[in-house]
Amino acid sequence: SAVISQKPSRDICQRGTSLTIQCQVDSQVTMMFWYRQQPGQSLTLIATANQGSEATYESGFVIDKFPISRPNLTFSTLTVSNMSPEDSSIYLCSVEFSGRAPDTQYFGPGTRLTVL
């Protein structure tokens, strides 16, 4: 496993603004993912962050709303754009090391976002 950190750990934002969340891993990983966990609900995959290319988004999520970057094998960012109260959630990044199934996903501590 590895140490996975996320910044910020929590934030309160105003409607219409944007927030960029960072995910940093202390070793190189093959795969990085971003999830959303809405209040009282399970995890929903937003996208797979691909190093050096555009992220792969799941149905219902679009790049304009959730732009993602992954400049190297240890770092990724997720931006929540033009926020509304419905975006209030926990956002989690996860990583895999081998990229070959059956691999395990390891999760960061999450970023708790509240949109007013």
Place this chain on the structure above:
Amino acid sequence: AQSVTQLGSHVSVSEGALVLLRCNYSSSVPPYLFWYVQYPNQGLQLLLKYTTGATLVKGINGFEAEFKKSETSFHLTKPSAHMSDAAEYFCAVSGNNFNKFYFGSGTKLNVKP
């Protein structure tokens, strides 16, 4: 297609009692199955996983789970609950052709003194 069903959004047990959290899956390919735990205000921590081989899998903190293909189940158990086990538990399934994980809706475990 993959999916996971966790029966019981809330389970309450007394300290020292058996813990049983239910997970049933649907998978079009041989499944890989995982249990994660989420403590309040924290991320997810891997408890245990089944990929191939022995169907009874032991994890951290005294938890174990048994893969039963005939029942499409992967229930999580612990013989004796501790107060520190109070958390939310998520079952997840993945397949052998891709990395995508499908998570169940979660079960919140309450442990009574």
